[in-house]
Amino acid sequence: MEVEYVFEEDTNEASKIHFHFSREFCTQFGILFVANLLIFISGTHIGWIGPTILKLSSNSSEIPLTSSEISWLTAMLPLGGGIGPIFGAVLANGVGRKNAILLTTIPEIASWIVIANAKNIYNLCIAQFIKGLIGGFAMAAVPMYLGEVSSPQFRGINGMLFQLHYTFGAIFEVVLVPFVSIAVNAWIASIIPFLLLIIFIWMPESPYYFLIKNQTENARKSLQILRQTDHVDQELEHLKQVVGEEQNEVQKFSEIFRVRNNRISFFLCFGIISTQLLTGMNVIFLYSQVILDKSSSPIEPHICGIIISVVGFICVISSFLTIDSLGRRPLLLFGTFGTMIPCFLIGLYFHLDSINYEHISSIKFVPFLALIVHHITVVPGITTVPYLYLSEMLSTSIKGFASLIICCYASIGHSIFSKFYVNLCDFIGMHNVFYLLVFGCFISGIGTYFFVPETKGKSLDEIQKYLKSYNLKQHC
Incomplete structure (x- = not known):
């Protein structure tokens, strides 16, 4: 079984004929599997x-924390993530995508050493901030590497490694x-x-990076x-x-907004990444076990957490196998509209709880089931697809x-x-937050x-040509 990757002489465009498990696919899959260990870490x-x-927050805590301190601890991770992409962009363009990814391993190891020896909230917050930097770095550098080393016909399935590793990393912890x-x-x-x-030190650098640096032979x-x-x-x-x-085409930063296809791709990606904020993806992940604890779930919160994470992992596997047949857009639509259901169910439960609904004890399983549904809707699309769009558009x-x-945004x-x-x-009440x-x-x-x-099945060049003719009225 083989891949045929043909360049037509007159158009210079790539077209995929067919592929199965060729040497080309297995090589790219293996390289990106290792690169995505950085996403596993995130x-x-x-x-x-x-x-x-x-x-x-328990009575037997090694480092007792108040609710205010816990909120700071949860905020440190994304706060560092807001700065991390700066280092990701600078290093990826300066020393290469490969070397930039390798450099993250040193602060990551250091952050775990800080946690291992933590004595107070300040130690934990410092470590979390460093981890946020690394996570933000990863979200900028890994999609860049993915988009540039993958063949167009493999980019979808290779892109799902991103979510596969991310989910498995979460389950691990x-x-x-x-x-x-x-x-x-x-x-x-x-x-x-x-x-x-x-392991990653043996992997190849992106040919795009070599060409940007005029290193044709290395490319x-x-x-x-x-x-x-x-x-x-x-x-x-x-x-x-x-x-x-x-x-x-682009000589300075401001040209991002002057060149039509750059401007369109930027605002589209900006909107796509906003789905993560508007759906509350991150905060629900961070506070899921607290939500279960507040709902007096009949199952221990940490057991619920394991079950929910495993469900998420299964969803990643299913989307991994269907990303190139279904496409990016359907998965994103499924995630955005589908997540309305679990958010509404959690909001409804805590609404009934706030008015002392007399049969609330009979529906204590609802938040747990809702969080399972939340992973089923969010994981295949909202957590992965936005970053896949970043790498492609x-x-x-x-x-x-x-x-x-x-x-950073x-x-x-x-x-x-x-x-x-x-x-x-x-x-305003937890129920209104979920509403x-x-x-x-x-x-x-x-x-x-x-x-x-x-963008399914399109080469990076084809996507840019499409964006140059993108018509807003046509989409409305």
């Missing part, structure tokens, strides 16, 4: 915080935290960045590894032309700058919501339906 950051909050001390957990988790360091060698063939001259010339056009020449702005938004979620629940999220899901779904295009 997943451990999210998975660690939920069960750790319960542990630190959700399962581990309740059964070991904070220090033991930290030492175990520090093994992962060490593995990334010693050729990289393509030969990625395509598993020595016959890459035609594709190399095509990529040189594409990179050259994009480099000439932003042209190579502006990808660093644009990803920086968009990822998303992370700072998550940080603000995480910090003030508790205050907002106290001010607001229902409205946010609806707005996200409408925006996706009318404005977001499909």
Whole structure:
């Protein structure tokens, strides 16, 4: 079984004939599997915080924390994530995508050492902030690497490795935290960045990066590894032309907004990433075990957390197998409109609880089921697809700058919501917070339906050509 990747002489465009499990696919899959260990690490950051909050707020806590201190702890991760993309963009463009990813392993190991020896909230917040920096870095650098090393026909399934690793990283911590001390957990988790360091050092650099740096021979060698063939001259010339056009097209930062396809792709990606904020994705992940604890779930919160995470992992596997057949847009629509259901159910439960509904004890399972549904709707689309769009829609020449702005915006938004979620629940009631999220899901779904295009199966060059002729009225 093989891949046929043909460049028509007159159009210079790539077209996919067919593929199965060719050497080309397996090579790219293996390389990106290793690169996405950085995303696995980001997943451990999210998975660690939920069960750790319960542990630190209990009477037997190693480091007793108040609700205000816990809100700061949850806010540190996305706050660091708001700054992390700056380092991701600068390093990825300066030292290369590969070396930039490798450099993250050192602060990641250091952050776990800080947690292992933490004595107070300040130590924990510092470590979480560092982890946020790494997570923000990953969200900028890994999609960039993914988009540039994947063949168009494999980009969808390879892109799902992003969510696969992220979810498995979260499960890893959700399962581990309740059964070991904070220090033991930290030492175990520090093994992962060490593995990334010693394995990824053997992986190839992006051919796009080499061409940007005018290192044509290195780009050729990289393509030969990625395509598993020595016959890459035609594709190399095509990529040189594409990179050259994009480099000439944008000479300074402001050109992001002056060049039509850059401007359109930037605002579309900005809107797509906003679905994560409007649907409350991050805050629900962070506070899911607290939500279960407040609902007096008949099952222990940490057991619920494990079950919910496993369901999310199964959803990743299913979307992993269907991303290239269903496409990006349907998954995003399913996530935005589908998430209205669990948000409404959680809001309804706490609404009934606030008015002392006499049969509330008979529906205590509702938040647990709603959180399972939430993972089923959110994981396949909202957590992954926005970053896949970043890797596909932003042209190579502006990808660093644009990803920086968009990822910083998303992370700072998550940080603000995480910090003030508790205050907002106290001010208007938890049920009203979730009713607001229902409205946010609806707005996200409408925006996706009318404005977001499909990029499935298109080369990066084809996507840019499409964006140049993008017609807003046609989408409305």
